[in-house]
Amino acid sequence: MTSSKQALAQTASSADAAPGDQPGAARRAHGRGTPPPGTSSWRSRLYRWDMKASPYAFIAPFFIVFGAFGLVPLLYTAWYSLHNVQLSGLDHQTWVGLDNYKNLLSSEFFWNALENTFTIGVISTVPQLLMAIGIAHLLNYRLRGSTVWRVVMLTPYATSVAAATLVFTLLYSWDGGMINWLLHFVGIDPINWRESDWGGQFAVSSIVIWRWTGYNALIYLAAMQAIPTDLYESAALDGAGRWQQFRHVTVPMLRPTILFTVVVSTIGATQLFGEPLLFGGVSGSKGGSAHQYQTLGLYMYDQGWGIGNLGKASAIAWTMFLILLIVAAINLLITRRLRKSQ
Amino acid sequence: MTTSELTLPQAKEKGAGGGRPARRRVLGAGKQLHAGPATYVVLTVLALVSLAPLLWTAIAASRNNERLAQTPPPLWFGGNLFKNLQTAWDQAGLGTAMVNSVIVAGTITFGTVLFSTLAGFAFAKLRFKFSSTLLLLTIGTMMIPPQLAVVPLYLWMSDLGWSNQLQTVILPTLVSAFGTFFMRQYLVQALPTELIEAARVDGASSLRVVWHVVFPAARPAMAVLGLLTFVMAWNDFLWPIIALNQQNPTVQVALNGLGTGYIPDQSVIMAGALLGTLPLLIAFLLFGKQIVGGIMQGAIKG
Incomplete structure (x- = not known):
């Protein structure tokens, strides 16, 4: 514990903790301002x-x-997760031990939600981050009106989950929707996005991708601008073309940022909630008529405020947290391994 | 007298703070490749993808429900925009919601910027026991999903009789770990320790130091954090839809009501979505550069 604290103090130069009261008081003489004389x-x-x-x-x-x-x-959520807490009878909270968790693990809807969260997480995060790197690369050129381009790319971020989902739901509507209309030009029959299995997941992911790609592009752009130019110069001297420079200089130098965005996106994907809720329309917290896009976050809301079982909702919340901790631990391991291999 | 002396180096420091991107520009200047026409073409397509859904929201909001169900979908404006906006404002509760959201997001922004600057200053420049551990703890709290708090919060707020009142959604988000870290990272560089020491030598109390030294030096970062916080608070969804209902909604709660069949007219729903996004679009139009800068700054340092 002490060693980790020291390690942190080394990196965070300003945050060195005074070891004790007495030495701290003595050290205060050093420049820290003696009280004005004569007081x-x-x-x-x-x-x-x-x-x-x-x-x-x-x-x-x-x-x-x-x-x-x-x-x-x-902590209270953990406590409630071990109790039977019903929205309809809040005065009667009985201890049930791990029943809520057992109940959860034997529920097909839980596994369905976990799978949906994972699938939607992957198909929204992976293309999003890949596109973001590409966009950042373009924005990193010397552009006319570079600020305008950046602001335009970030504009979807100004749109709330609710507003964006309402608009996309209409764009994806079965009859008369913009997307089906555009698809008919390439000979694709209208798709019932809201009712179909993969279609709903794809549509929900596309909302996430639209809202967050520009944001992540700006984060990559910031990291790209911090790469020293002499790295590119020496790569160019070695005869590396534009693509090779991108592959062998830009991408390796972006590695810490990529990991950072992967972690942040994973946290976001685990909590995904508003998009599937509103995309489902009247089916609401079920996440589609057959739960096709019910995520863990939505499942929790459904159990807690749809069905009224707050104890089970608490168990779902803690399960989500444990999943996040596992993901974070895996990320940490990967980061360590990468650092060692360098 | 002290203060006038202090403003001089502080003003210079402000320039230096703004000089960070300038240094980056110098680094890239001449070396950065000029964009070819292909780059502009691709960027234009991407810009269209970014903006088209918003533009189409306005188009759909200017039509009526029957027209939106027909193929092909409308590609240009109709004449119902103001009628639909008015319906959304009056009947869908967007009017109350806008006022509520201004109050909620405004208060959260004020609290977050104030408390983040104070805590960020302490972590950046003051010595105290466990400071590094506490900073690590602060950063660690960002990992915790909001879902872990909502059940007890809901029960407590009901007990207090606060259901459906604005303080329910204001209080839990009045501070921010991200904001604290953001201000700390900024102040480590932008606030020279000598300035604080000089004020101390003059016998200034901590509050005076904060008021006359820290706040002036932190002002650019405070503005950026304020913008980012306002966007986040305006768009916050999970806790508000649990804590509030359609009697006293924020914008997102009202939009949620629209989406779950509160009003079956799609053109009115689009008018609501447009109305609820408009304040942030205006903010992006006015302060887009600062918001972009804030996100990029947070990325480098974070």
Whole structure:
């Protein structure tokens, strides 16, 4: 624990913690401002107290609000997940042990939701990040009106999940929808996106891709601009063409950023909720008439506020969290391995 | 007197803070490849994909329900835009929702920027026990999905009799781990430690230091964080649709009501979607450069 703290202190140069009160007080003489001469001793005591307490006062709002509305609820969710809590009878909460979890693991809808979350996660994240790298590469050229291009690419991000999904639902509508109309030009018969299995998942993914590709492109662009140009120069001297420069200089240098975006996108994909909810229209939290695009987040909402079983909803929430922790651990392992191999 | 002395280097520092992208520009200048015509063609196509759904929202909002069910779909504006906007505003509750969303997103933005700047300053420039551990903890909280809090929050807010009241959706999002980290990363570089020490030598209290040194130095980053926070707060979905209903909705709650069959007229639904997005589109039009800069800055440092 101490060693990890030291390691962090090395990277975060400004955040070195004072080892103890006494040495800390002695060290304070170093430039930290002695109280102005000629003031009474209570003033200097007040001053010293201010020095010591103010950092904690400054970080307190974050930790108080997060504690009250994040950490404590998280623990209570675990507690509720071990109880039978029904929306219809909140006064009768009975201990049921792991029943909610057992119930979950034996429910086909849970496995269906897990599978849907995974499928939609993959078909929305992979093309999204690949396209984002490509777009970032284009934006990295010297462009006329470069800011305008960037803002335009980011515009979908200004659209909320709800607004975007309402619009896309209409674009994907079976009869008279824009997408089916465009497809008929290439000889494809109208697809019932909302009712079909893969069609619904594809449509939901496309909303995610539309909203987030530009955002991720900007993140890659920032990383690309931080790559030293002499790397490209020496690659060019070795006779590398544009494509080879992209493959052998840009992509390797982007590796940490790619991992970062993969982690963030994975977290987002695990929580996917609003898009399938609204795309389902009146079927609502079922995620399509046959649960074709019911994700874990939607399944939790369905169990909690559709059916009214808050205990089971809590168990789903914690299961989601555990899945995220496993994904994070795998990511950490991959990062370590990559670092070692370099 | 102290303050006037302090503003000088601070102003210079502000310039240096803004100089970061400038340095990048110099680095790339001359070396960066000029875009060929093919690049512009591809970018134009991508820009159309970005903007077309929004443009079509406006087109659909200017038609009527019958027309939207016909093939081919309308490709140009009709004459019903203002009628539909008015219906969405009055009947679908978008009017109340817009006012509520301004209050909610505005308060969250104010709180997040203020508290993030204070905490970011403490993590960037002050020494205290466990500071690095606490910073790590702060970053770690970003991993926690909002789903883990909503069941207890819902039960508590019901107990308090706060269901359907705006403070229910304001309080839990009043601080931000991302914002704290964002401000910390900015202030580490943009706020010279000597400035704080100089103020200390003059006997300034911590609050005075914050007011006269930290806030002026942090102002550009505070503005960017404010924009990003406003966008996120305006678009927040999961907790608001649980905590609020159609009697007292935010924009997203009202749109959710539209989507689940509250009003069966597609052109009115599109008018609602347009109306609910309009404030952020205006923000992008006015401050797009700053928002883009903020996202890219957060990426490099994060």
